[in-house]
Amino acid sequence: METLLVSIEQAIATVTLNRPDVRNAFNENTIAELTQVFQQLDKDDTVRAVVLAANGPAFCAGADLNWMKKMADYTHAENLADAGQLAAMLAAIYRCSKPVLAKVQGDCYAGGMGLVAACDIVVCVDSANFCLSEVRLGLIPATISPYVIKAMGESAARRYFITAERFSAAEAQRCGLVHELVSAEALDSKVAELTKALVSNSPNAVRQAKRLVQDVAGREITTTLIAATVEGIAQIRASEEGREGVRSFLEKRKPSWLN
Secondary structure, X not given: OOOEEEEEEOOEEEEEEOOHHHOOOEOHHHHHHHXXXXXXXXXXXXXXXXXXXXXXXXXXXXXXXXHHHHHOOOOHHHHHHHHHHHHHHHHHHHOOOOOEEEEEOOXXXXXXXXXXXXXXXXXXXXXXXXXXXXXXXXXXXXXXXXXXXXXXXXXXXXXXXXXXXXXXXXXXXXXXXXXXXXXXXXXXXXXHHHHHHHHHOOHHHHHHHHHHHHHHXXXXXXXXXXXXXXXXXXXXXXXXXHHHHHHHHHXXXXXXXXX
C-alpha cells in the first residue's frame, strides 16, 4: 500500500491514512486502496471490527491538490468515472459488514467528512475542526452527500453545504456526525473501550444489526416493513449464534464467541 497502513490485532483491523505531508488528502491511489482494503476486510472472518485512523495533525483535508489539477482538464466522461470511483470507496466503507469506527485525531474537511460519515461510530478529539468547503471552489459535495446528510441531518447539512463555514468538533457532535468527543490524551483509550465492546458481541448479530439500521432508517412504518422485522428476529433466533447466545445467558456462562 502506498497511501495506507493496515494492521490486524486481536480481531481489530486498523486502516491508517498515511500521507501526513499533505494532511492525508486523498487522490486516486488512496481511493483505490481504501476500496480494495475495505472489500477485503469485509470478507475476512478473522476481523470483527475496523478502525479508520490517520497519521499526522489532520485526519483528512479532502481532495489532493495535484489530483484536483488533473481533474480541471477532465472531460465529462472522465469526471463521471472519477466520481464513480470515489462513490465506490464510500460505499465499501458504509456497506462493510464489520462495524467501522472513525478515530478522528485532527481536522476533517470536504471529502474527508464523507469518509467519517460513512463510518458507524465516530470518536473525535475536541480540538478538531470540520468544513464542507466545496462551494468556495465552485463545486458541491455531491458524492459524499448521501452519507453526510444521513449523519448530520438535513438542516445542518443545508447550512454547512452552502456557507462552507468551518465548525468545531462540539458542533459536529451536536449535529450527530460525531458520537464521542474526547481530549487528545483520551482518544486511544476511548477507541479501545468501544472496539472491546464491539468484539465482545455476537459477530453475526453485530453484522445483522448494522444492516438492520441501514434497511430501516428513514422508511415509513408499513405492514411490509413490520413483516420484514418480524422475519428478521425469527431468523436470528433460529441462527446458531442466536441459540448459543440465549443458552449461554440462561446457563450463566460465556458465549462461544468469547472463548
